[in-house]
Amino acid sequence: MIPPRQPARPGPGERMVHDPPSPPPRADNALDLVAADRFSLDELASIYNATRIDYLVPMPMGPARLAEYMRVYDVDLAASVIVIGPDGPVGLGMLGLRPERAWITRLGVVPAARRGGAGRALMDGLLHTAAERERPVVWLEVIKGNEPAKRLFLRSGFTKTRELLVVRRSPLAQQRPPSLPANFVTAVEALDREQALDLLAARQVRPNWLNETASMHNVRRLEALRVTCSDGGLGWASFDVGRFQLTRIVVQVLAGDPVAVSAATLGAVHQRYPRHDTNIENLAADDPMWPGFQQLGYFDAFRRLEMVRGSEAARLEA
Amino acid sequence: MKTILLVEDDVANAMLVERILTRHDYRLIQAADGEAAIALAAESTPDLILIDLGLPDIDGQTLIVLMREMDHLAGVPMVALTAWPPEVARTMAEAYGFDGYLSKPIDVRAFPGQIAAFLPG
Numbered sequence: 001m002i003p004p005r006q007p008a009r010p011g012p013g014e015r016m017v018h019d020p021p022s023p024p025p026r027a028d029n030a031l032d033l034v035a036a037d038r039f040s041l042d043e044l045a046s047i048y049n050a051t052r053i054d055y056l057v058p059m060p061m062g063p064a065r066l067a068e069y070m071r072v073y074d075v076d077l078a079a080s081v082i083v084i085g086p087d088g089p090v091g092l093g094m095l096g097l098r099p100e101r102a103w104i105t106r107l108g109v110v111p112a113a114r115r116g117g118a119g120r121a122l123m124d125g126l127l128h129t130a131a132e133r134e135r136p137v138v139w140l141e142v143i144k145g146n147e148p149a150k151r152l153f154l155r156s157g158f159t160k161t162r163e164l165l166v167v168r169r170s171p172l173a174q175q176r177p178p179s180l181p182a183n184f185v186t187a188v189e190a191l192d193r194e195q196a197l198d199l200l201a202a203r204q205v206r207p208n209w210l211n212e213t214a215s216m217h218n219v220r221r222l223e224a225l226r227v228t229c230s231d232g233g234l235g236w237a238s239f240d241v242g243r244f245q246l247t248r249i250v251v252q253v254l255a256g257d258p259v260a261v262s263a264a265t266l267g268a269v270h271q272r273y274p275r276h277d278t279n280i281e282n283l284a285a286d287d288p289m290w291p292g293f294q295q296l297g298y299f300d301a302f303r304r305l306e307m308v309r310g311s312e313a314a315r316l317e318a
Numbered sequence: 319m320k321t322i323l324l325v326e327d328d329v330a331n332a333m334l335v336e337r338i339l340t341r342h343d344y345r346l347i348q349a350a351d352g353e354a355a356i357a358l359a360a361e362s363t364p365d366l367i368l369i370d371l372g373l374p375d376i377d378g379q380t381l382i383v384l385m386r387e388m389d390h391l392a393g394v395p396m397v398a399l400t401a402w403p404p405e406v407a408r409t410m411a412e413a414y415g416f417d418g419y420l421s422k423p424i425d426v427r428a429f430p431g432q433i434a435a436f437l438p439g
Contacts, residue, residue: 049374053328058372058401060327062351065375170413171383244380277380299409301402 031118033125036080036092041067047082047089051108057143057302072218073210074098075105079133081125083109083118093122095129096209102126102135103209107149119149123156127309137310139209141282144303158307163285164208166301169278173297175270177263184260187228188268196224196238200250208282208306211250219248225272227265229256235265246278251289262292270296282306320437321345323364325355325381326399327374331422335368335429342430352376359385364394366436368420371400371410379414386415395436399424 036044041063049060061069070077073096080094090113096103104126109118130138141164142149176182191199200213209215216222216238224238233256240248249269253261270278282304283290322339326332327350336346347362349355352375359367367385371378382396398419400407411419420432 045374049327056401056403058370060372060374062374168379168410168413170379170415172415173413244376244384275383277377277383279377297413299413301406301410 030086031090031116031121032084033081033121034084035078036082036094037077039082039089043089044077044082044092047092048106048108050110051091054111055143056145069106070094072215073103073105074214074218079126079129081122081129083121083125085113085116085118091118091122093126095126097130097133097135098212098214100135101137101139102130102133104138104140105209107140114148119152123152127156137308139306139308141208141304141306144305150305153307156309158309161306161308164282164304164306165280165285165290166304167280167283167293167298168301169270169280169293169296169298171270171275171277173270175274175296176267177260177292177295179295180260180264180267181230184230185227185264185268186230188272189226189228191224191226191236191238193222193224196222199224199236199252200238203250203252205284207250208284210282211248216248216250225265225268227261227268229261229264231260232256233261233264235261237265237269239269241273241276244277246273246276247280249278249280251293253289258288259292259295262289263295266293266296266298319343319345320365321347321362322433323355323358323362323367324348325350325352325368325373325378326370327351327372328370331370331399331424334426335424338424338426338429339433342433344433352378352381355381356384359388359391363390366433367391367394367396368399368433369396369416370422371398371402379410382414382416397436 045061045063045066052059075094076097079097082089083091091109093107094105096105107122140153142153197216200216219240221241222238223241224236226236228234234254235252237249237251239246251262251265322344324332324335324346332348339346347358349358352373369378369381378398385391385396395417398411398416399422400419401422402410407419417436
């Protein structure tokens with residue numbers, strides 16, 4: 001069994017909350033909620049995959065992939081819930097915890113148990129725990145087009161903040177942006193992990209939970225490059241180097257044209273790792289750099305809607 | 319008898335594909351995840367490889383790239399099995415060098431003909 005995880009370290013002025021959670025509220029209709037830390041990793045992966053069996057966007061997870069996901073995104077299994085029906089587990093929802101905020105993720109109900117209150121029970125349990133753990137702001141994402149889930153989240157008090165892209169790039173794609181001259185990049189500097197984390201922490205645009213600096217702190221093999229361009233453009237990219245895949249890529253343009261510099265910066269990344277596949281989650285759909293990504297062969301696999309509940313919603317609307 | 323390597327993590331889908339294809343005199347070898355598929359592909363030369371894009375460890379998209387690097391598999395058709403919408407499936411298949419894609423849920427009647435279309439002769 002996986003021991004309950006601690007949330008990310010608190011910053012100055014923040015405090016850890018270690019009060020033992022009270023049992024989540026009992027669901028109706030012979031449903032019951034139990035904490036997810038009572039289940040093994042294999043069981044959790046099995047339950048999760050069963051809830052996604054009919055999804056248009058196939059994203060199954062084995063135990064190892066699920067464990068990595070929970071570790072990087074600060075998912076607290078003791079705060080996460082499984083909903084039990086008459087014949088066993090029928091759904092789950094996970095809760096990520098960071099200072100002042102929580103994140104609902106991997107929420108799903110097996111097809112046969114939908115429209116019976118299980119989703120509502122999961123949401124109530126997770127929001128109850130977020131409140132108990134003194135996380136006033138709760139975030140989540142929903143696949144665009146998943147209208148039943150979106151309605152559930154709207155009824156639970158969430159509001160949409162922005163649309164996000166999940167994008168892929170094959171290693172067969174071009175490694176140099178076709179629109180830029182061959183000598184556009186004048187310098188590529190490899191940065192160390194601490195430099196990467198400093199750059200990530202200095203971002204002005206609010207990152208999605210997956211791409212927060214707190215997530216990047218948990219990445220095992222975080223690398224970064226800084227790129228200088230012949231027209232004075234300057235950009236950097238940080239990324240997680242997996243066995244076969246680059247993920248969690250963050251690109252920032254510090255000077256110059258966003259499209260040209262982002263394309264040049266990504267080109268440097270892909271020339272460094274020419275055989276790696278690439279998967280980037282939750283890039284803002286209105287990011288001015290997106291055409292630069294597309295010059296390197298990135299394409300839009302599917303979209304998500306980011307949503308928020310709590311004081312952040314009010315702040316963003318102001 | 320032609321041999322097909324099926325990479326599919328969903329047990330029900332795998333059984334369905336096996337039932338259909340064995341009735342049409344194909345021999346099936348199977349892997350339920352990417353790591354097992356790499357191991358199987360390294361020691362066999364199937365006539366066709368069917369890869370589910372949604373695998374629990376290594377993406378099917380990543381898997382085909384790895385398999386294309388195996389010299390003994392040069393020329394073996396590799397086909398994506400996917401529930402992605404057609405426009406995304408087409409883009410994925412082209413971007414990753416698949417010889418084509420077949421949509422899930424499979425059309426039981428059409429499936430044998432769809433498979434045969436990828437096999438030379």
